[in-house]
Amino acid sequence: MNEPRIAFIGAGNMAASLIGGLLAQGVPVERIRASDPGAEQRAKISAEHGIFICADNAEAVAGADVIVLAVKPQVMKRVCQALAPHLSDSQLIVSIAAGIPCNSLERWLSAQPEAAPAIVRCMPNTPALLRQGVSGLYATARVTAEQRQQAEQLLSAVGVALWLDAEQQIDAVTAVSGSGPAYFFLLIEAMTAAGEQLGLPRETAAQLTMQTALGAARMALESDVDAAELRRRVTSPNGTTEAAITSFQAGGFEALVHQALTAAATRSAELAEQLGQ
Numbered sequence: 001m002n003e004p005r006i007a008f009i010g011a012g013n014m015a016a017s018l019i020g021g022l023l024a025q026g027v028p029v030e031r032i033r034a035s036d037p038g039a040e041q042r043a044k045i046s047a048e049h050g051i052f053i054c055a056d057n058a059e060a061v062a063g064a065d066v067i068v069l070a071v072k073p074q075v076m077k078r079v080c081q082a083l084a085p086h087l088s089d090s091q092l093i094v095s096i097a098a099g100i101p102c103n104s105l106e107r108w109l110s111a112q113p114e115a116a117p118a119i120v121r122c123m124p125n126t127p128a129l130l131r132q133g134v135s136g137l138y139a140t141a142r143v144t145a146e147q148r149q150q151a152e153q154l155l156s157a158v159g160v161a162l163w164l165d166a167e168q169q170i171d172a173v174t175a176v177s178g179s180g181p182a183y184f185f186l187l188i189e190a191m192t193a194a195g196e197q198l199g200l201p202r203e204t205a206a207q208l209t210m211q212t213a214l215g216a217a218r219m220a221l222e223s224d225v226d227a228a229e230l231r232r233r234v235t236s237p238n239g240t241t242e243a244a245i246t247s248f249q250a251g252g253f254e255a256l257v258h259q260a261l262t263a264a265a266t267r268s269a270e271l272a273e274q275l276g277q
């Protein structure tokens with residue numbers, strides 16, 4: 001496969017991590033360009049990554065094979081409608097914006113439905129900033145096998161990329177991994193506070209919590225048994241872990257997690273309804 005030319009529309013946090021990831025993978029610097037209205041942001045990206053970056057979105061997309069829409073959802077409609085006359089048939093559109101459905105992008109990016117571009121809609125998460133992200137990807141019917149590979153290469157540069165069969169599954173991905181880092185941060189906050197209340201210095205409680213989270217995630221990823229079995233192995237009969245787990249479950253832990261993720265998925269679908277107008 002020829003190395004695609006990639007244009008980023010919006011060069012904020014997510015775009016910067018994708019650009020950094022692509023360059024680290026060996027994508028040549030002249031294959032990547034970007035546009036952003038912020039002069040400071042342009043100077044920062046240009047200094048950090050050495051790519052061509054301009055203020056004009058139309059200039060950025062000229063000659064690109066892949067166009068990554070990395071602006072905030074609230075400005076997406078305006079950005080797409082202004083970009084529409086500057087696109088060509090063969091270009092792949094990759095959107096990383098939360099809550100913008102493919103059919104809205106198709107509508108905003110083309111005057112006639114039959115001329116709608118190929119679109120891959122992604123839901124990344126913020127650990128992408130450390131190249132430890134995970135993304136769900138959905139491709140419309142117009143996306144070719146080569147374009148799927150290009151989208152996968154892009155998102156794999158900042159973590160794990162997983163394909164979805166149905167666009168609706170993006171709501172579940174948002175609930176699990178898009179918002180997910182915040183759930184783990186909440187658990188880290190709560191365990192740190194509890195450790196402190198039990199007599200540890202705050203910094204010690206924080207380090208114990210964070211290193212435990214990292215170690216547990218790595219064990220779950222790398223072990224050949226599932227999380228339930230790993231949990232059983234820590235839980236001695238009548239021991240300390242059993243006391244804690246019994247207490248969690250008496251408080252309805254699993255039902256609460258189910259309820260919380262359902263609330264996130266429902267909100268994701270509502271946002272798609274609003275933002276896609």
Ligand SMILES: NC(=O)C1=CN([C@@H]2O[C@H](COP(=O)(O)OP(=O)(O)OC[C@H]3O[C@@H](n4cnc5c(N)ncnc54)[C@H](O)[C@@H]3O)[C@@H](O)[C@H]2O)C=CC1
Nearest residue numbers: 010011012013014036070071072073096097098124125178
């Ligand atoms: N699942 C998640 O946790 C995440 C999802 N996302 C999605 O990624 C997208 C980008 O988010 P961030 O990078 O965090 O935002 P950001 O605010 O850091 O970056 C957006 C950039 O777009 C630029 N911009 C504004 N108007 C523009 C225009 N008309 N043309 C070109 N550029 C324009 C801004 O100057 C800014 O640099 C969002 O749509 C967000 O929904 C991002 C981060 C995490």
Ligand SMILES: O=C(O)[C@@H]1CCC=N1
Nearest residue numbers: 098174177178179180
């Ligand atoms: O909270 C939100 O709406 C966005 C989408 C996923 C993560 N942050």
